[in-house]
Amino acid sequence: MIKFFKKRPPANLPDFWKTYENCFLEKQPEEVNSVRFVVLDTETTGFDYIHDRILSIGALNLINKHIAINQSLELYLIQDHYNAETAKIHGILKNGRGTECITEIEALKQFLAFVGNAVIIAHHTIFDINMINQALERHQLPKLLNKTLDTSTLYKKTLLTSNVFKKKDHYSLDDLAEKFDISMKDRHTAIGDAYITAIAFLKIWTRLKSKGPLKLKDLLKLGS
């Protein structure tokens, strides 16, 4: 435990970060049903980690196959940088419209408080995590500490392994929504995509379980 703290940079980290960090003192249960997952999606101005910015963050709490709507997080960020091209896709105008926008640091604060030590699930997780880590870095904060699962990777594990048919390298969220018959309503809003990801994850999990019992560590091995 002492070692754990030594690894962290000694800088003067704000209290909200310390609170977040302390969440990880608690170990995750092995039983997947007891694990708290946070299903995450970020909408961004583009795909460049350095120049692009987070437009909005959507996150849902998932425990024991339950998603409580009143425990979800939907944040819209004030923008300095703005890319008119991608705004067309997700329909978020600069500084929103009719929704309350907050600063990046405020969003990070709220997100860290929300996510705690949960296991993060996203579709192409690496992208969302990197976007958030970049934002953290801009505010001199360390990287996220959460364990992660990627529904894109996990989905591939449900498919048969056979030379007979070739798996695609990447399965988009649209692919999954189609396969699992999930309504594409609210697609390209952060929370809407997070919801599709959550339902896809549950369906994937059911299909993976049918191949044998699954503990959290097995899931993490399959889908990190």
Added chain:
Amino acid sequence: MMKNTISERVADFLEHFPPFNELAQDQLATLSKEITIIYKEKDNVIFSENDPPHTSFYVVHKGAVALKRGEKMDILDMCDEGDIFGLRPLIALENYKMTAQAHEETILYAIPIHIFKPYARENKEVGNFLIESFASNTRNPYSKSHRGKLYEEIPNLGPITPEAQLFDLQPVKYSKKLISCSATTSAKEIAEKMTEKKVGAMLVVENKLPIGIITDKDLRNNIVTGKYPITTEASKIMVSPVITYAKSMTITQAQIAMMKSSISHLCITKDGTPNSKAIGILSKHDLMVAIGNNPAVLIKAIQRAKKVKNIRNIRKSITHLLGAYLGQNIPLTLTSKIISELNDACIKRVIQMALDKMPEKPPVAFAWLSLGSQGRNEQLLQTDQDNALVFQNVPEEKMEETTAYFLELSKIINKGLFEIGYEYCPAEMMASNPNWCLSLDQWKKAITQWVTNPGADEILLSSIFFDYNLTYGDITLVNQLSDYIFEITQKYPIFFLHLASGALQNPSPTGFFRQLLVEQDGEHKDFFDLKRRALMPLTDAARVLILSHSVKSINNTPGRYEKLAELEPNNEEIFMACSFATKALLKFRTKQGLLHNDSGRYIAIDKLTKEDKVKLKRTFKTIKEIQELLTVRFKISNILR
């Protein structure tokens, strides 16, 4: 206020269903924010009989939930999308009187009672809805016609045979697309319109009120006989007054009404009297579809279906019919023939609908092939879809656009099949996969590849593909393909050896002490895998034997064995035994599947009766014999195995 997109999504769904449609916008918005979305795997229990009440009641968002009761867990009701269940115990503060179990993969909305209750008190409409539902349920506890969807009622009646009774009391589904004419329309116009709309009756209306009805029979009796000229006005030949009913009438009521007045069509009006607006017509045909015990009626219903969703419902009747046939011990050959015909008709209709959706007609001839068990006509229960498409050869420069057309078409068909209940094939053996949507020459090339380089994958592909059956399209393409397969396999007899050794690779059904071997791990641990250990050895053996005889167009396994018995009289006994064993196993699997609402593949050995176990074991002797025959005939050495 904080935005919540997900609760808006939930509200959008709920507002279509009573009693939520009675709530004010802001009430619905508040309610939706407090909802929990719950995912249930198939067979997961939501609550059990005698459990204390939860803090929420449930609405089915996707999937289906079965309400069951008693030791035998009779299904009392099936809740579909938008149905409420588990509410009454929360209001009456008593334990659950039924068990709620996910009938398929399901998504539920859990609505906290403490949020909902004040609305029910405040809002008169909501309150009335609840009272009415409770009251009508007491009067008629199993009635679906009063589906206020507030099950969890206390039935004080004696034992009830669930499904049958439930069924009679279902509300009828009448045709809402009203085909009507005025009193002055000519008989000719009426006949034309009826032909165009494929209906057997036309309503004559005046100011939207029904004043008469003209059926096929009236046209025959009055016009075709020459009694009246073809220009006669509707008012002269119509039957009047019209018998009208309200839309809440049940199947039983409708049957009685038709019998009583010996008519074939009832008119559904807004308040059930002839003085209110006509909203639909209920024909004897609609009624028979609802009763669903007649394949001919079902076929007609499939052909008339306008939407994929209609077919989905018809398929439920097919399953119903299958259960009835098995219960009546109708020979399996006949049963599977009828059921396959019906399934085929459904697929054909889905393909026709897909063709209609395409912007253009197909550029060249094509054929839609069903593969695997569907191809062999052995698919009694719904399973995965396996299919392929072959199209006529086109010049090189047309190849790309032609392929693109058929891939697009296949995509629509695969989606339609999914919607009527065929799961997507996990190995993507579907025509929407570019590897399974090829021109005739491309297929020949692929087959040559399999036959000349028979590795494990090629054998697997052949064993799935070679059971193809034409479902829709051009038969000459299929014949050319079959001829080619015989030609090439005769040229490379080594292929049979590999196919035969593939057929011998399934695990043995029994152990050293003749005990049934069960699966060692995985989800089906301790279950017997009927498909892999018993059915597949038989189907695989039949395929290689029939191919080696170059017999075309017998795809079904028992049929193949019967043909083999004819071709090889010296082996008649064993082949007939195989045919019998296959039928027995298929029936066994189908019964198990119907019982457990699954594919019937995995059997809980300890739940079987002694008699069933003996039956099962008897087939294993036959499996062993046919495998020995294959080993000898194709000279399979142990090295290859």
